[in-house]
Amino acid sequence: MILTITITLQSGLYAKKDYKATIEVDEDTLLDDLHDIIQNVIRFDNENMFEFYLANSAWGVNKTRFDDENEEIFERTIGSFFPLPKHKKLFYFYDWTHDWLFRVTKERKKPFEPVPAHKYPRIVEQKGKRPLQYGHSEY
Numbered sequence: 001m002i003l004t005i006t007i008t009l010q011s012g013l014y015a016k017k018d019y020k021a022t023i024e025v026d027e028d029t030l031l032d033d034l035h036d037i038i039q040n041v042i043r044f045d046n047e048n049m050f051e052f053y054l055a056n057s058a059w060g061v062n063k064t065r066f067d068d069e070n071e072e073i074f075e076r077t078i079g080s081f082f083p084l085p086k087h088k089k090l091f092y093f094y095d096w097t098h099d100w101l102f103r104v105t106k107e108r109k110k111p112f113e114p115v116p117a118h119k120y121p122r123i124v125e126q127k128g129k130r131p132l133q134y135g136h137s138e139y
Helices: 030-044
Strands: 002-011 019-026 050-055 064-066 089-094 098-104 122-128
Touching: 002 030, 019 030, 030 050, 030 089, 030 098
Parallel strands: none
Antiparallel strands: 002 019, 002 098, 019 122, 050 064, 050 089, 089 098
16 A cells, blocks of 8 residues: 655754655555655765654654664564554654754555556655755755
8 A cells, every 4th residue: 555654854954944745655665765765855865874763742852763773674664653653753863963854744645556657656745945965965
């Protein structure tokens, strides 16, 4: 089944404007692969560490982390998170130096069978301007 998710920029060293992208992905997409998908959508260089985490708020102290240390990114699928536990939000954190933080939400649209004419993952909509990873476009 295909899920419709949105990644919304929360913060980052060079975050200047609002940005969000709505993407259709297979619900069986592993977090490690979702990381690559997000990197392609936002056009970052994919050369830094990352993690996904569940928390009540973006900078909350009590987090459940999913990263390469606990190997959860290689085992957990995006579909396994929804519905989210009560009061919890899913975040994607990239590059500890530049602190890029995105919230990952599932759209209300129900999961659906893949459309044969479409290639997944696919960008459905983008709003705002993509952030520049290093504050300029030379990379």
